[in-house]
Amino acid sequence: MDTSPPAARPGGVVGILAFAGIVAALTQTLVVPLIAELPKLFDTSASNASWVITATLLAAAVSTPVAGRLGDMYGKRRMLLVSLAPLVLGSAVCALASSVGPMIAGRGLQGLGMGVVPLGISLLRDVVPAERLGPSIAVMSASMGVGGALGLPVAAAIAENTSWRVLFWVVAALALAVGALILALVPGDRPATVSGGFDLPGAIGLGSALVCLLLAVSKGADWGWGSATTLSLFAAVLVLLPAWARWELRLSHPLVDLRVAARPQVLMTNAASVLVGFAMYAQSLVVPQLLQLPEATGYGLGRSMLAMGLWMAPAGLMMMAMSPVGAKLSAAKGPKVTLAVGSLLVAAGYGLSVPLIGSGSPWSLLLVTLVCNAGVGFAYGAMPALIMSAVPPSETASANSFNALMRSIGTSFAAAVIGVVLARMTTDFGGFPLASESGFRAAMLIGCAVGLAAAVVAALIPVRGTPAAARGADTSGPAATGPSAEEPEASGARA
Template sequence: MDSPQPAARSGGVVGILAFAGIVAAITQTLVVPLIAELPKLLDTSASNASWVITATLLAAAVTTPVAGRLGDMYGKRRMLLTSLIPLIAGSVVCALSSSVVPMIAGRGLQGLGMGVVPLGISLLRDVVPAEKLGSSIAIMSASMGVGGALGLPFAAAIAENSSWRVLFWVVAALALAVGTLIWFLVPGDRENNASGGFDLLGAIGLGSALICLLLAVSKGADWGWGSGTTLGLFAAAVIVLLVWGWWELRISDPLVDLRVTARPQVLMTNAASILVGFAMYAQSLVVPQLLQLPEATGYGLGQSMLAMGLWMAPAGLMMMIMSPIGAKLSAAKGPKVTLAVGSLIIGIGYGISLPLISSGSTWSLLAVTIVCNTGVGFAYGAMPALIMGAVPQSETASANSFNTLMRSIGSSVSAAVIGVVLAQLTTDFGGYALPSENGFRIAMLIGCGVGLAAAVVASLIPVRAAAQPGSTVSQHAASEVTEAEVKA
């Protein structure tokens, strides 16, 4: 068994893996500045162009749990490198696209590479000293926020001053750089890979259910929530998930070990993750619109796309700044406390937004996003620690990938719910229907409620006594006990 890396070298490894997370986050936000221009750029309808975003969401959701299981079976470093191949290829395809079909295909390929974050977090458990693990997980988790923060102004600046194709060439180059660094500088996993074969039927079943669910959630507003297509997809998702669950419990080497996932600590953490994912995404839908709507509305701030991205950037960077503090809190009080505190801070951030929406000040909205993302930074660093403190070492990547999937589902549901609220509560502005001030208030109130609900769920997580102090050493010990119980 390989020993964890020395502290100096492990710092470099954490930096490389965090860089990988930043590139993944940039990839996800890459097309946001292009949304309004995509129909013209690709000579297609707005409805067809929306698949450029939906394709990445679906591919990432289907691939993440599969990449986690393969990481446990064949090595997390190997799957990290493998995941970067479609990310690079998809970026090149998008850069060369002149129509909607190859663009959707390229974005789908990019989505196949989104497993790098949970794989990177899981790899930390094998290559970082135990005393550095908590802070390393927090930094890696925060990389998604940093990537999102940098991605918006970066993409907006390039889109406004150069060809949109440059965006994808830059991402391809960044992903290639990440792969090179991992190849030469990141050590391999410990010899604790999961045994057994790959559950192909389980992967197909889960993928099919997720496609049905996320298609219904992401396209329901366009198709109509009461339409036969939307309701049929929701029904199909439920039926396929039930059959998939029966199958996973029946076989000896499942894609997702539902018995481990059903352990109270894992189950409650995943439930909190859905709520945190919802709360995290709601403000990222509301604040950019408030910043960009015309000042004549009385509540819009009339900022350009680039200015909006720059105003949003400090909030994402705050996640990285606060991650060491969250790690220290986890070490002192346990990651359960950190998750509950983070969720509470998110709720407070939404709460203070209610009187500030019509303030006419960009600084007030900046304060809201900084408070919310401080909470997200605490929460995102705590969730992998809770998961890894309750699962066998051989299932780390699979369990973390499933947790990432739960956050993604929360974000997708948030997009649908907030989208409906803002679409229903509108005001007429020069013949155009824009989200009303009341609509934004209700959206933020929903975010506040969900954040507080996440805090309640987090406070109820039954953490094992051995892992309660929150130290990475005790988490390792708890996970080994869990592994013995599973084998028994």
């Protein structure tokens, strides 16, 4: 394994890893401008075409914790490069697809590469000086917002002016460029200290439970929440998750160390991450619709897909702009405070939206997204810092990947809940049902409530250890990584 020393220029390393995060986020938003066109492009039903999005979601959920564990075992840099391979291959498959089946398969392959963000954040712990770690984590976390911000307008512009296949070739080229930069300029991480083999049964068990859960959540509205299929999937989750947990607790080297995950700081941070993921995604579902709905509705703004993407872009860039501010707050007060402040900002953005919906001005919606994403920028930089200050170095990638999974579960539930609200609260427009203005207000109020709940959970996170460890200023030393005096057995031998 490559054990070369940390790079002399950590800023360049952070920039490369942030670029990797931007490409990953760009991949996720890539198909948004194509959603309405997919049934026509591939001569299929809208239901079948929706699997183009669902496949990526499921593949990412299953592969992210696996990639994290393998990163701890064999090296985070190595697994970063491995994760880029299906991203490149999947993009090529999508670009060449002539029917919906290969397109779904390609999107699934792209989903396998989504572990690059938590792996990149975890690698920072090994290759960036301790005093630069907090700001570096914030920048890397914010890269997801930048990728999402650029994805919509760029994808819409390409789709409107050239072949949609170009979108996927561009992503393939960018992923190859990321791989080349990592190979040339990013040093190897510390030698792996994880012993034992890979927990394949644990990976299969967790993957099966996640597939059942996310399928039920993402497809429940289409299949019917009371349908036999949806209820059977939820029932399977209730059986699989406890069985998986019992298996993990029996192992000395599990896929996910549940004893570490049960530490109050880790557990509460993951709980807050679910809520932040929900709150972050809810406005991403509402604002684009308001921008694109016809002006004749009285609350829609009648913008094109490209214009919508351009109005949404500054919000993603706001995440990057706020990342150094959040890092300074974490250094001064601790990432727990930064997470709570970020959650409150998200709630404030939603609160602003309630009187501004129906104002007839895109500037009001821009204000809402700027405030919300400023809060998301704070929160996304604080969560990895809290996780890494509470786990040993040998479990950094696994713990960060599990935290990323928690955020993904939050976004999935946001899509389901907001989708139900908007589907139930409709108005008739020319014989077609559209989500009503009251429905959008209700959705934003839900986002506000979830943001407030995230702030409460963040405030209750019991941060332990030295001040430096708690603030993420130095998460590499024994004070930051060892078990507390009250938890001597947490990372030791297991029954």
